[in-house]
Amino acid sequence: MLLQLTIQNFAIVKALDIDWQQGMTTITGETGAGKSIAIDALGLCLGERATTNTVRPGAKKADLAATFDVTNNTLAQQWLISQELQQSQSDSDSTGGTVEAQECILRRVISAEGRSRAFINGSQVPLAQLKELGQLLINIHGQHDHQLIIKPIEQRKMLDAFAGHDDLIDNVKHYYQSYRKQVAELEALELSQQQREAKKQLLQYQVHELDEFSLQADEFQTLEADFKRFSHSQQILSDTMESLHILSQNEQFNALDALQKCHDTLSTLAHYDSELANIAAIINDAVVQLDEANNDLRHYHDRLELDPQAFSMIEERYSQAIQLAKKHQVAPEQLPDYHQQLALELNGLTGDETRLAGLADEIEQTKQRYFEAAQVLTDSRMAAAKILSSDVTTSIQTLNMPHGQFDVAITPLSSDKPSAQGQDEVLFVVSINPGQSLEAMHKVASGGELSRISLAMQVILADKVVSPTLIFDEVDVGISGPTAAMVGAKLQQLAKNTQVICVTHLPQVACKGHQQLFVAKLTDGEHTETSVTELSEGARVKEIARLLAGNTITESSLANAQELLAG
Template sequence: MLTSLSIRNIVLIEALDLSFGQGLGVLTGETGAGKSILLDALGLVLGARADSGLVRAGEEQASVAATFEFAAMPGGIAEALAEAEVDLEPGEPLIIRRRVKADGGSKAFVNDQPVGVALLRQLAGALVELHGQHDDRGLVNPKGHRDLLDRYAAADVAAVSSAWQTWHGARRELDEVRAGIAQAKADQDLLLAHLAELSAIEPQAGEEETLAGARSDMQKGEKLAGDLEELRLVWDGSDAPLARLRSAARKLDRIAPEHPLLAEALAALDRAVIEAGEAEEKLEAAAEALTHDPLELDRIETRLFELRALARKHGCQVDDLPEVMRSLRAKLDAIEQGDADLADLEKAAATAGAAYRKAAEALHAARVKAGALLDKAVAAELAPLKLDAARFQTSVSVLDEDRWGPSGMDAVEFLIATNPGADFAPLNKIASGGELSRFILALKVALAEQGGAATVIFDEIDRGVGGAVASAIGERLARLADGGQLLAVTHSPQVAARGRTHYLIAKASSGTVTKTSVARLDAEGRQEEIARMLSGAEVTPEARAQADRLLEGV
């Protein structure tokens, strides 16, 4: 709830610090004393347009700070603050400040952190609900009517939301599969052609590297063919060096026992024969590997060209072509399997749709039933508020299927007819300012604990009424304020007498300077102010006695 309001240099208010508590607080004062200035100042911290005309004459800037404290954080505030990266510890008050410069422009702060004005507007709906002559939010706005009716009906909207998510998910999956199958069928001929082309070549993983290596060897063999042939002639034949080494080794083997040096010479010669033999084997292997076969080289180069061309065509690496083949086969298999899968998905979507419709229809029935009860509850409040000719109706209409959603299939709006035989219409289209405020009061009373902002303000709800109607308004305001916080700007002594706290707004002039002040009244001050409201400019003993009776009767 709103616990304090600090105003500096707003129009006629030079400096003002107010504290507020629970229950019904009333604000009174003569016409033109500046009650609207208080509401304008509060509007600034709730995101209203920053008009430089609000800055007190002669001052460079004006400021307003409002402090809100909660036993439990109202819904939506914590999420909005977290999204804006504003820190607020549990139990910590929420302090909103707004500065307005005389030359234009403004700045906003939440708990001393600079924020955009959009955040203030986002928070406003959960902080303060203002009903007055130009009410266009709160209960007047049909956007919130469905939620209010659901809370009044204690409706199980969560079950409908869950059924909607299931149905929506099933439809989305069905649409995706349908689109995939349709696209696959449209591409089927192309898929078959691509697969046939790849199947004809049958690419293998790692094949490019193997072919490229073989081609490189053959190309090197072509260059080295002459040298290899000369080397082969060195090793071949009986007169070749290796043959002579072997012959020498055999001869030396016969005489080696005759002297140690001969044995050592034989060992060295054997090693030379072994090394020369290994060299011969490697030369033969190299010659075989580097064999230049023009036909095989042409085959390898043709294969490489085809593989690389296909890789470019499919936008992949050569080694990825086998996976491309598998993907093509899978797509073609999916086309064949698609109709069966589609049938299963259509069945699942139909089942989910039927479950959603059943839940939404049950919610619709609950809304219609609760709407009828709410209509009766509001009707019972209208006559005491001098609206006995008026009628209230909760309109629950089924939307077109393409507008159904997690909140069901209904549009809900509160309608009124102010005269017998008149058509029902939205609240703010028919009712005058005073009538609208009283309609809202009747609706608030009927809805009782069904939600709303932490602080409710009624601005001159008693305009144009008096006597018993004013007493009825005061009684209902006090009832609404029980356990919460409600502020009422009033000209009615019957309403003022119901207040738990009473604030007097007064305007005083000194020379050319005019100031507005607000004072919290004690018991004696309350009696005097209510007596003034009863009698006018001159407070009579009779008025004071009547004020006492009003105060004693509450």
């Protein structure tokens, strides 16, 4: 339930701090005082979009916060836990022990420039999360809801809400979405069949060509290395021979002999100066390494073969790889991967043809399952429609429509194509006067009668679809006299099980509240400010009397007000 609403610099409100009670709270005030301003502020806390005049003139930002007790609200608790946004607070009970009171604070901060920030229990969240949680905390019924009740789409939603068969609707939607997905796939496959055939022929040619060449992974790198070696083999042969000549084969002077002689000389001199021994050792290591390099180079030179036929084969395959890579616009070393990619694409096209052959059967099977699920939903709607028709008829007859008859007409859709909402057209029909046939509501009901029907529907749905807090924002427009008293009694009855907040201009409704708030607008000629005050018993009598008699309160109106409050 709603515990507290704090408002700062919102519209014409400078600062308000409102505590809310259990049961029924009524909000009254003079015309133009802004009776709905607290509801508007609460709506922003629940995630509604802010308008340009949200921030009070001259202020930098509007700051709005609503505190809820979610101790008995299992859905809200589960949502907070799933989002890691829960908050606990221990309060002392009357026995001196402690009881866990789980509170939740929704806050909205809106700058004068229009920027908005949302918070849940102190953590900043996206506006969508605020709205998602808000739907679990409060249900707001506005004064224009009776305009929605004449729309067939809204009528179907109301019937489904009353029936509470969300699982059946989800089942229908599941098969509908599967059906639409399969139909879209079939249409795409059929649309591209000719293009796919042309693509298939091209892929077959490309894959065949690459199959014949059959370049293996890393083969091009080997081909490239072999091609470079063979194409420079004459130079390699000549230069390695020259290097061997320099290293060891020149009889007049070669590096190995010279280095060996240097080592021998320094080794002899080391007998006279030991410092030369280390140098001689280093040169000896160089002799060993140079001798090893000489042997390796000689073996390499001896193995060199100038095979023109082998070179021709390597050159041809190397050139073909480059040409194929250029043709397919890829790097030569990427040809094996590209070959595999084309083969997979070709297999996919072949699979599409197989898929196309079996998809029609799948669509028929899904369609059959859809209609079976839709029929179950239809049966549920029919059953709920009988109960709702009876409940609304009884309710509107107590709202000064003694001959009123209400019925929920359900007919099959004119098209046999699957629909996300099932195969039913839902229409609310009414008869107001004796002998009058049942007709669509907008044809036979006046504005006031629509308001009463809408209110009856809202009360029935509110009782069926449990919400911790229900707000009725001037839903009693167009109602007066004995009907108003009946409306007040219905709302008071509803408040036995849930918190009800009602903005009203009717004394017969205002007097039914367990708590009454009075909204006043104050101005000094330059600035305007709205205040909200909880009325004492005495003040309630005067306010009810004002609602009865207008600005001139008489003894008779005061007595009438006391009588209403006593009743």
